[in-house]
Amino acid sequence: MLLSSHFPRRAGSNKGYAVIIDAGSSGSRLHVFQYIKEGSIPLLVHKGKDSLSLKTRPGLSSFASNPKAAGTSLDRLLEFAKENVPEKDRGTTPLYLMATAGLRLLDVGVQDAILESCRDVLRLGGFMFKDEWASVITGIDEGIYAWVAANYALGTLGGDPQETTGIVELGGASAQVTFVPEVVPPPAFRHELYLGGVTYTLYTYSFLQFGQEAAWEKLLEMITAGVLKTTLSEAEHEDVVVDPCTPRGYVFKQNSIISEVTNEQSVKEAIPSIRSAGNFTDCRRAALALLQRGRDNCLYKKCAIGSAFVPELRGKFFATENFYYTSEFFGLPSTTSLAEMELAGQHYCGEDWKTLQQKHQGMETEDLLKYCFSTAYIVALLHDTLGVDMRDDRVRFTNRVGEVPLDWALGALIVHLENDNFGEVPPVWLFGEESFRIFAILGCVVLLGFVVWMIMRFRRPHLKTIYDLEKGRYITTAARSHR
Incomplete structure (x- = not known):
């Protein structure tokens, strides 16, 4: 006689695995999570820093001109997943691919073609997979998942909503702000989340094209097109455009970053020369002008970024992703203030390009170029736009709380475990x-x-x-x- 068991696969505990691929703008990162399901909120099993995470490049959006090739970029990630999930558990381990802002910027037809290429590969991966589990998630989803991850790490899920911590993410193509405000926000910015037996009324919004990479590229376009005028723009020659966000001494070449950020041939021909100036104050001013574009279309009493409403930030916040990467590059602690970030940026922007290369040998040129802009953009975004005081200690620049990563993929796992009921281990046939x-x-x-x-x-x-x-x-x- 055939017997089935509803007991957990491992004696004494209800354990499971889940795999999530974060398909971002710069690359795809696969996470392998192991958890113990006890109640509505699972307990994550940690095995050391970053031991169950792998990122590959390029991002899926880079396959826009050849969507059928997108799926093959996942091969190495699937191998990594198989290395970290026991063979006997793979058939009951859900596998999700969630694409973010990089793919959201593409036409829907291109998105669908890229996702279908990925589905062709994921169906054969050996994990539990459904076609609808490969999707482009909204910026709102991304912000909510990040907020869930942050408060899971702090142990505040299932408690008083006013005791939760907000999160500000600075990704590559978009930025997200999510927190519990004092006043209920307008419907377009409000989301009701039921988790752990508690209903949370959240402010959440995704600022597409205001991520660090997208903003940097847009700013360069505006500078080269003559849209932004800085104090340094009064160059000695009319055919010279000054870039205050690039360290002085860097020489722009044909087919360099500038030629990559615009497809307008007329613009390229109209700007014969670009001079890097490396001035933090001017770069910050230019970044603020970028953040305020579209404010004329504001339909609310006050709009912080473009035409989007943002209420007064309440309580404590985590500043993650590129906020953290920038602070880490400068050796700043998680408790650093914006005043300290400003000092680091002023010093870096004032350095000569050759000096910076000597100090940071081995770093990619493109990464090294952006730290002048990133410090100025962070101060312009958090202080000049969102109103965080320059010496405010409410904001922590971090990507981790203890051993728990502050990654939206973790929040997605927690939400899906509650909604999809994957915490219940399926019957195991003898x-x-x-x-x-x-x-x-x-x-x-x-x-x-x-x-x-x-x-x-x-x-x-x-x-x-x-x-x-x-x-x-x-x-x-x-x-x-x-x-």
């Missing part, structure tokens, strides 16, 4: 799925044989033996049935 199929076939054969035997038995004529007096011997004859 003989395994393959054995079950074999036994089922044998059972059908035996049953069929029994039916045939019964039919033959009842259709066979009944015989009787009698003594024939004329022939003087016993004979066998068919018996008549009497009805």
Whole structure:
């Protein structure tokens, strides 16, 4: 007899695995999570810093001109997942691919083609996968997931909403702000989240194209097109445009970063020369002008970024992703203030490009170029736009609380475990799925044989033996049935 068990796969605990691919603008990062399901909020099992995470480049959006090739970029990630999920658990381990702002910027048709290429690969990955689990998530989803991850790490989920911590993310293509405000925000910026037995009324919004990479590229476009005028723009030659966000001494070349951020050939031809100036104050002013673009379309009493409403920031906040990477580059602690970030930026922007290269040998040129802009953009975004005081200690620049990563993928796992009920371990057949199929076939054969035997038995004529007096011997004859 076949037996099934609803007990956990590992004695004494209800453990499971989940795999999430964060398909971002600069690359795809795969996370392998192991958890113990106890109540509505799972307990994450940690195995050391970054041991279950792998990032590959380029991002899926780079396959816009060749969508069919996108799926192959996931091969190494799937190998990594198989290395970290036991073979016997893969069939019951859900696998999600969630694409963010990089793919959101593409046309829907291109998005669908890239995702379908990925689905072709993920279906054969050996994990539990459904086509709808490969999708482009909204910026609002991304912000909510990050908020959930932050408050899971702090242990505040399931408690007083006013005791939760907000989160400000600075990604590559977008920025997100999510927190519990004092006053209920307008419907377009409000989200009700039920988690851990508590309903949270959140302010959440995703500022597309205001991520660090997208903003830096847009700023360069505006400078080269002459849209932004800085105090340094009064160059000695009319055909020279000054870039205050690039360290002085850096020489722009043909097909360099500037030619990559614009497709307007007329603009390229109109700007014969760009001079890097490396001035923090001017760069900050230019970044603020970028953040305020579109404010004329504001429909609310006050708009902080573009035409989007942002209420007064309440309580404590984590500043993650590029906020953290910038502070880490300068060796600043998580408790650093914006005043300290400003000092680091002023010093860096004032350095000569060759000096910076010597100090930071081995770093990619593109990364080294952006730290002048990133410090100025952070101060312009958090202080000049969102109103965080320059010496405010409410903001922590970090990507981790203890061993828990402040990654929206973790928040996505927690939300999906509650909504999709993957915390319940499915029945495990004693003989395994393959054995079950074999036994089922044998059972059908035996049953069929029994039916045939019964039919033959009842259709066979009944015989009787009698003594024939004329022939003087016993004979066998068919018996008549009497009805």
